[in-house]
Amino acid sequence: MDFDLSDEQRLLKDSVDRMLADRYGFEARKGYRAAPEGWSRDIWAQFAELGLLGLPFTEAHGGFGGGLVDTAMVMEAFGRALVVEPYFATVVACGALLRHAASEAQMETLVPGIAAGERVLAYAQVERQSRHSLNDIMTRAERDGDGWRITGEKSLVLHGDSADTLLVTARTAGQHRERHGIGLFLVSADAPGVSRRGYPTQDGLRAAEISLAHAPAEALGDPAEALPILEQANDEMLAALCAEAVGVITAMHAMTVDYLKTRKQFGRAIGENQALQHRAVDMYVSLEQARSMALYAAMMASDPNPLERQRAMHAAKVQIGRSGRHIGQEAIQLHGGIGVTMEYAVGHHFKRMTMIERGFGDTDSHLAALARLGGLIAA
Amino acid sequence: MDLRFTAEENAFRERMRDFFTTQIPADIRDQVQRGEHVSRDQQVTAQRIMNAHGLAVPHWPAEWGGQDWTPVQLYIYQDEMQQNCVPAPLGFNTNMVGPVIAQFGSDAQKKQFLPATANLDIWWCQGFSEPGAGSDLASLRTTAKRDGDHYVVNGQKTWTTLAQYADWIFCLARTDPGAAKKQQGISFILIDMKTPGITVRPIQTLEGGVEVNEVWFDDVRVPVENLVGEENRGWDYAKFLLGNERTGIARVGVSKARIRRIKHLAALEHVGDRAMIDEPHFREKLAAVEVELKALEMTQLRVVADERKRDRALPNPASSILKIKGSELQQATTELLMDVVGPYILPYDDHEHGSNEPPVGPEYAAEAAPTYFNWRKISIYGGSNEIQRNIVAKAILGF
Numbered sequence: 001m002d003f004d005l006s007d008e009q010r011l012l013k014d015s016v017d018r019m020l021a022d023r024y025g026f027e028a029r030k031g032y033r034a035a036p037e038g039w040s041r042d043i044w045a046q047f048a049e050l051g052l053l054g055l056p057f058t059e060a061h062g063g064f065g066g067g068l069v070d071t072a073m074v075m076e077a078f079g080r081a082l083v084v085e086p087y088f089a090t091v092v093a094c095g096a097l098l099r100h101a102a103s104e105a106q107m108e109t110l111v112p113g114i115a116a117g118e119r120v121l122a123y124a125q126v127e128r129q130s131r132h133s134l135n136d137i138m139t140r141a142e143r144d145g146d147g148w149r150i151t152g153e154k155s156l157v158l159h160g161d162s163a164d165t166l167l168v169t170a171r172t173a174g175q176h177r178e179r180h181g182i183g184l185f186l187v188s189a190d191a192p193g194v195s196r197r198g199y200p201t202q203d204g205l206r207a208a209e210i211s212l213a214h215a216p217a218e219a220l221g222d223p224a225e226a227l228p229i230l231e232q233a234n235d236e237m238l239a240a241l242c243a244e245a246v247g248v249i250t251a252m253h254a255m256t257v258d259y260l261k262t263r264k265q266f267g268r269a270i271g272e273n274q275a276l277q278h279r280a281v282d283m284y285v286s287l288e289q290a291r292s293m294a295l296y297a298a299m300m301a302s303d304p305n306p307l308e309r310q311r312a313m314h315a316a317k318v319q320i321g322r323s324g325r326h327i328g329q330e331a332i333q334l335h336g337g338i339g340v341t342m343e344y345a346v347g348h349h350f351k352r353m354t355m356i357e358r359g360f361g362d363t364d365s366h367l368a369a370l371a372r373l374g375g376l377i378a379a
Numbered sequence: 380m381d382l383r384f385t386a387e388e389n390a391f392r393e394r395m396r397d398f399f400t401t402q403i404p405a406d407i408r409d410q411v412q413r414g415e416h417v418s419r420d421q422q423v424t425a426q427r428i429m430n431a432h433g434l435a436v437p438h439w440p441a442e443w444g445g446q447d448w449t450p451v452q453l454y455i456y457q458d459e460m461q462q463n464c465v466p467a468p469l470g471f472n473t474n475m476v477g478p479v480i481a482q483f484g485s486d487a488q489k490k491q492f493l494p495a496t497a498n499l500d501i502w503w504c505q506g507f508s509e510p511g512a513g514s515d516l517a518s519l520r521t522t523a524k525r526d527g528d529h530y531v532v533n534g535q536k537t538w539t540t541l542a543q544y545a546d547w548i549f550c551l552a553r554t555d556p557g558a559a560k561k562q563q564g565i566s567f568i569l570i571d572m573k574t575p576g577i578t579v580r581p582i583q584t585l586e587g588g589v590e591v592n593e594v595w596f597d598d599v600r601v602p603v604e605n606l607v608g609e610e611n612r613g614w615d616y617a618k619f620l621l622g623n624e625r626t627g628i629a630r631v632g633v634s635k636a637r638i639r640r641i642k643h644l645a646a647l648e649h650v651g652d653r654a655m656i657d658e659p660h661f662r663e664k665l666a667a668v669e670v671e672l673k674a675l676e677m678t679q680l681r682v683v684a685d686e687r688k689r690d691r692a693l694p695n696p697a698s699s700i701l702k703i704k705g706s707e708l709q710q711a712t713t714e715l716l717m718d719v720v721g722p723y724i725l726p727y728d729d730h731e732h733g734s735n736e737p738p739v740g741p742e743y744a745a746e747a748a749p750t751y752f753n754w755r756k757i758s759i760y761g762g763s764n765e766i767q768r769n770i771v772a773k774a775i776l777g778f
Contacts, residue, residue, distance in 0.1 A: 001388065001451050002381045003684045009380065069380050257776050277772040284771060285700050292677030293670075299382040315670045367670075371662035376669040377635055379642035379656075 003295070009070060015050055016077045024081040026345045029204075032084055037162040038198075038206040039085045044117050047087065054115025056095045062112040068236060072243035072298040079247020082348055084205055086120050086159035092240045093158070094121035094167050096233035101184050101221035110165070122163035124154035124187075124210055125230075129176075132361040134169075134230050136177050141170035141185055141217060148172075148185055148217040149193075153209070160208030161198025164189050168212065169230065172223045183223035184230065191215050203352040231306070235313045238360055239301035242294040242320045245356045246287075249324055252331040252349045253287050256280060259335055276334060283327045290323035307373070314361075314370035321363030324353040382680075384451075391452055395459040402428055403465045411464040412640060414716075414746035416588065419502070419544045426468045426499040435468045436497045440481050443493045450686035454679070461632025471503040471540070472496045475620050476549045479567065483608035483616055492569070506536040506550035506570070506594060507617065513538075514766050516551070517561045517614065521596060523552035523568055530554070530568060530606070532576075532599040538760075542579045542592040545572050550596075555611050567613035569605040576600070584756070586749030587727065621762070628698055628761070629705030631676045637712040638669060644743055645719045655719055664718070668711050675704050696774035699767040706758040713751040724748040 005013065023043060032040035047053050056071055057063025071092060078087060091114065098110060113119035130136035139152025150170050160166065166187040174181030187194060193215035198208045221229060257280050260271030270276055293316045300312035328350040332339035339346050357363060370376070384392070400408075407421045417425070429435040430444070438453055439445035448456070460467060477496045480488050495501045512519040521534025532552055542548070550568050558564025570577070576599035581589040608616055642665070645656035655661055682697045689695055717724050723740030724747050738745050758764045772778040 001384055001680060001684060003681055005380055257778075261778070271778055274769070274772075277776070277778045278765070278768045280776055280778075281768040281771045284776060285703055288678050288697075288700055289671065289674040289704065292681060293674045295382060295681075296673065296677050315666075315673055318667070318670045319674045367663050367666055368659070370670070371659065371666040375638075375642075375662070375666045376673050377638050377642070379639060379646065 005073075009073060012051075012066075012070060013073050013077070016052070016074055019046060019050060020077055020081040020083070024083065026348075029082060029084065033204055038200065039159075039162070043083075044085050044120075047085065048115065048117030051115075052087070053091055053117055054111065056091060056099065057107070057111045057115065061107045062115050064115075068239055068298045068301050071236075071240050072294065075240045075244040076247035076250075076294075079244035079352070080251045082204065082248070082251075082345075082352055086122070086162065086206075088237075088240065088244070089123060089159040089163065090114060090119070090121045093123040093233070093237050094165075096236040097123065097167050097184060097220070097229070100229045100233055101226065103220075106186070106218075106220060119165055120159065120163045121165045121167060122157050122160040122189075122208070124157045124160060124166050124168040126156045127153060128155055132365050133177070134234060135179050135182060135227055137169055137171050137182055138176045139168070139170040139212065141172050141183055141219075141223065144216070148183075148219055148223070149214045150185055150187060150212045150217045151193075151214055152212055154212070155209055157208045157210050158201075159206055160210050161196055161206050166194070166210065167220065168217065169226065170217075179227050181224050182227050182230070184220045184226040185217035185223075186220055187212065187215050187217045191217075201355065203355040204348060228306070231310075234360070235301045235309055238313050238317055239294070239297040241356050241360060242290075242297045242316050245320045245324050245353060246291050246294045248349050248353045248356070249287055249290060249327040252327055252346055252353070253280075253283050255346050255349075256283065256331045256334050263336075279330055279334065283330050286323040286326045290320050290327075293319035293323075311370060311373050311376055314366040314373070315376055317361060317366040318363055318370065321357040321366070324357050325363075328353045384455075388451055388455060392455045392459060395456050396463065398432065398434065399459055399463040399465045402432065403463075407466065408464040411466055412636065413743065414637075414750045416590075417466050419541075422466055422469060423499045423502075425466050426472075429468060430498045435499075436473050436477060439473075439477060439493075439497070443477075443481055443489065444497050450683045451680075454683045458632040461630060462636050464636055469499060469502065471505050471549075472499060472501070475505060476503050476569075479549070479607060479616050479620050482619065483567075485604070487604065488569075488607065501546045502541070502544050504539050504542045504545035504548045504572075504594075506539060506548045508538045509535060510537055514763055516617070517565070519551055519553065519565065521550065521552045522556065523550075523554050523566060523601070525554070525603070526600075528603050529600045530566075530603060532568070532570065532596040532601055534596050536594040536596075537582075537591075539579075539592045539594045540590055542572070542594050543581060543589065547571055548594065549607075551613050551617055554613075558611065562614040564611050565613040565617075566610050567607040567616045568601055569607060570596075570599065570601050574599050574601065585752035587729070588749070588753065590753075622695075622698075629675055629679050629701035630709055631672060631679055631705065634668075634672050634705075634708050634712050637709075637716070638665070638672070641665065641712065641715050641719055644716070647741075648719050648721065661718060665715060668708060668715065671704070671711075672708050675701070675708060678704070696770055699762075699770045699774075702761065702767050703758075703764050703771075706764060709757050710754055713747075713754045716747045717751055720744045720747040724751075 051064045054063035055066040059065050141148045141150045166189055168185045168187050171181050172183045193213040195211045196208045201207050260276055261269055263270050297316035300309055303309040331346050332350055335346055338344045403425055407425055426435050436444045437446040437448055480492050509519050523530035523532045548570050550570055551565050552568055553564055554566040555564030576597040578595040580593045582591045583589055646654050648655040650658055679701055723744035726739040
């Protein structure tokens with residue numbers, strides 16, 4: 001048991017923290033969001049330079065051989081700064097899918113471009129009816145010579161508007177909720193038959209609705225049995241989101257404590273009131289519980305036992321959701337009026353946390369799933 | 380960073396589990412599992428078995444029976460003890476007075492008390508709280524006046540746990556009433572409970588049992604050699620003592636054992652055609668507690684891992700988090716058990732006017748309500764959760 005970072009990890013963390021401190025203040029972030037794509041190509045190039053874009057890929061594929069803990073560390077830092085670049089979509093989500101599904105040849109084609117910052121990927125999974133299910137898929141893929149043609153509607157695709165490459169889930173067989181018959185496909189965003197409608201999200205990122213009409217595609221792995229891979233990759237995405245959330249709520253808690261110490265009313269700092277100190281302490285307890293569960297998620301997301309892994313990820317998402325909601329709502333309340341304005345950072349963190357809680361399975365759905373699996377402790 | 384236990388640590392866990400499950404009598408463990416109190420004899424039996432194997436005081440200095448374990452090993456030892464429903468060695472002996480004597484006591488005191496304290500040949504109780512000095516312990520008014528080679532002790536202590544079993548009491552008493560600050564002028568004194576002038580009055584708690592007492596001192600003469608350390612430095616020793624109980628404070632293993640029992644009993648109880656355990660709402664309530672408990676376990680491990688880097692004489696303010704969350708979760712399990720038992724929490728077993736009538740309802744129902752009532756204490760004792768919040772506010776958040 002060892003919670004210490006290795007020397008390499010410490011170096012990575014320091015360089016990410018320094019870069020964000022220099023380049024990612026609240027005002028700078030506004031500027032990045034105002035760019036045509038809703039994020040900064042310049043920052044993206046910085047990420048590439050620091051090795052962040054190749055982080056989770058093996059050195060043989062042109063990456064840096066980082067593990068889930070390294071990714072979690074980066075995501076936590078990104079959460080604190082509310083990074084709007086498509087790191088989660090490209091490196092975390094599509095990175096996990098590629099590592100588990102892609103052939104050697106496909107990795108050789110794709111990874112160097114990702115690591116260099118030349119390629120942006122998006123994961124097109126959700127459909128109108130699917131809510132939080134990974135296997136509720138109506139989009140179809142049909143054979144076309146050596147390749148495939150995909151037809152269907154994908155929704156809420158994070159950074160789907162600026163991605164050049166899409167990873168699309170589609171059915172090659174079976175009814176729309178069946179576990180079998182699902183494949184994962186590579187689709188070029190500018191391929192014929194692909195149309196996209198981009199829009200801003202509540203938390204300042206971008207997403208897209210994507211229509212595919214006989215769009216040419218290439219299969220990643222077994223075109224009928226991708227679900228276990230989608231589930232494994234999804235758990236890695238959850239671990240990364242949990243880490244990002246810890247960054248988001250760490251920042252909210254720090255801002256709140258700072259505000260309580262500096263905001264004066266009735267001639268003294270409002271933080272001199274024990275009632276408010278105790279609320280800040282309860283936020284801190286929630287934060288540490290969330291931090292613990294994010295570490296647990298990073299440890300368990302690659303567990304070879306799928307059932308244990310699922311239990312752990314459900315539990316982590318529940319804790320993160322509950323802690324995040326508690327800390328977010330309290331952070332806004334304790335800031336008073338300024339907390340509900342667009343002008344001040346804390347509200348933006350609150351919005352990001354709310355979307356993390358509600359995305360990739362909300363707290364209720366994960367709690368219900370964990371309960372169905374019999375909880376964490378064997379009777 | 381590697382958050383898994385090492386092969387050595389897992390082997391150590393196996394060794395601890397094997398010891399606790401094969402060496403501690405099953406009737407004692409069963410009683411703890413059912414949530415019943417153990418008797419004085421059972422407590423002594425369990426602790427002596429542990430002590431005979433060098434497992435009663437592993438955190439003490441090696442020359443007084445301690446093991447040279449890592450913080451992780453100490454954690455595993457506690458976790459296995461709790462999960463296997465073994466009554467912990469008496470905290471007043473092993474976590475409180477023992478370490479104080481080992482650290483600050485004279486050689487004669489160490490020889491006289493430490494082996495007997497480890498083996499529970501002496502049962503200690505704690506004379507800290509007073510009617511006017513609870514959270515504000517430094518307001519205590521019990522006095523110890525020097526008279527030749529004796530102190531003459533007068534005053535009243537309260538919430539004295541299991542004083543009715545105790546052979547000795549370790550007390551905080553005021554030796555310099557004129558000290559500038561109320562934390563000064565307090566001494567740490569050991570008193571034989573058989574000394575004339577001591578009166579013990581039991582206080583019945585909500586569940587009907589007697590766990591705590593009031594203790595009066597009326598001109599109690601105590602030899603000066605029973606002073607620990609220096610006169611008027613007792614507050615420092617008390618702070619050392621209170622900071623000592625760190626990793627076990629969350630009692631995650633206790634809550635785990637209780638959740639297992641709740642699941643077992645919820646499979647026996649039926650709601651209509653369905654076992655209680657198959658009720659979706661109940662399952663979700665239970666799962667929500669399990670999630671918080673897993674998070675607390677990880678938080679505890681983070682504190683344990685951090686111990687290596689800390690000055691062991693200083694309390695870790697993070698242990699306040701363990702106390703707050705750990706007590707809340709222990710209390711949550713008592714409510715879940717009442718959920719399972721349902722209407723059969725109603726009958727009261729009148730200990731005082733003992734009867735031989737058979738229990739009403741299922742046998743396992745009897746302890747549900749008493750445990751719920753009794754365990755409200757957990758968020759109050761050892762520094763109430765409000766005091767813990769004050770500590771975190773000051774020491775961690777910098778208010």
